[in-house]
Amino acid sequence: MTARWVLGVDSGGSGLRASLAAAGDPERGGTPDRVGTLSSREPVRTGAGGIESRHLLAQLVPMARALLDSAGGGSLAAAAIGAAGMATLGGRLRAELPAALAEALGVRRLALAADAVTAYAGALGQRPGVVVAAGTGMIAMGTDLSGWRRADGWGHLLGDCGGGSWIGRAGLEAALRAHDGRAGGSAALLEAAEAVFGPAGELPGRVYPRTDRPAVLASFAPEVARCAAAGDPVAAEVLALAARHIAEAAQAVCPPAGEGGRPGEVALTGGLFKLGDPLTVPLRAELSRRLPGVRPLSPDGDPLAGAVLLASALATGTLRLPRHPTLLHIPSPPGLMSQQSGADETGGTQMDDIHRINTDR
Known part of the structure; x- marks a missing residue:
């Protein structure tokens, strides 16, 4: 059987990192073991339209292909991308990445998360x-x-x-x-x-x-x-x-x-x-x-480990962290029915009432 993998990505001010792990239930034994990690020290650019999806793809797609090749080939069951600024500057990513990653890497399940969410998943898992x-x-x-x-x-x-x-x-x-x-x-x-x-x-x-x-x-x-x-x-x-x-x-x-x-x-x-x-x-x-x-x-782990955990949970249908249109967006790739309960194609969910509390009083 062709090996199936998950891909976790962490994009921030210090650059971009991507890890490949075997698809499996993250509830058994914690975060899946990573079989390879690649990184770039060039941060993904942010322009007038927000985080630049083409610049992210230009770095990420070669990394993902290299990781798959080094692991002996196979397909991606799911991917999770955590990015600094995703909540406020990630509109272009949410609009363009699903189709682009489906075409370039065959990704059928994708999570686009704010870096605070991948930090949460890395630190506490799904507790x-x-x-x-x-x-x-x-x-x-x-x-x-x-x-x-x-x-x-x-x-x-x-x-x-x-x-x-x-x-x-x-x-x-x-x-x-x-x-x-x-x-x-x-x-x-x-x-x-x-x-x-x-x-x-x-x-x-x-x-x-x-x-x-x-x-x-x-x-x-x-x-x-x-x-x-x-x-x-x-x-x-x-x-x-x-x-x-x-x-x-x-x-x-x-x-x-x-x-x-x-x-x-x-x-x-x-x-x-x-x-x-x-x-x-x-x-x-x-x-x-x-x-x-x-x-x-x-x-328990860092944001990259959190991205890997999210991807594995998405691949196995065990995602328990709350979905949200900007914090944890699960888009529906072209041609696929949405797997997001209570969501439309734009990622809207029952979680629109997120509490935003400014503590600088």
Whole structure:
């Protein structure tokens, strides 16, 4: 019998990754074992029309074919693509990818997911609970398996409170306060800022013109953590406030008792938590205070593992995570009846009442 495979894809700011795994029931033994992974360091472009599907396809199709060839051939039973910006900028992908992937790779079952959803699937699988994904930005996702709840993830100008860019900006503000002689400044953060960026008076010129400002700001977050660990009270207060923001977002999306049973888990995933104790100690205290009885834990896997799990669940008819027109869209390829209960060809579902909660108050 010809081998049948599933393909998981993770597209983000650092590039695109694709993994091939044997199709199987993800409920048995967790995420399917991957037989191969390929990656590109070139991020998929975003233009005026949103995420550019042609650029994604130009990278993904050769990767998928190479993975299939290295595995001895066979066909794809399903694919799942998780992409940063899918919820707000993924209209072109949702319109163009189903037919293009059906033609190029013979994909008959496809899931198009926001990266927060693949992060959730990688961290908790298909269990109810809460996942906080924090790196440069910050978003919290929760589900009772009947609907999604989202908090923050609104970008560095309007939200992402407690994320890396937020921490870095707050640390640089404290540095400039010390430079000016204003209250709330930190000499330690000023010294660190000048070591990283140069003279404090030149900082605006080094930050404002950058098109990658969120990443530039986030690059200072480790310095804030280092100063906090060394005993600087201002840096410690920045991280304590970041922990409060993150815990507020987790609390906002935690399904209440009675909606599928109160989850006992909140997973923390993303590079921000590599800052270590200066952030995680106050964060665990905040989570314990706001969500008593909910156990913080490390994620089972990363967003790419989550994409593989979604593809396998789709291939075997065991997908339990809630479908949604922009967060977890299951399109109907041309010529096939929709397998999405309660959905039309545009992906509309009964889940249109997603809770969007901005925690930056």
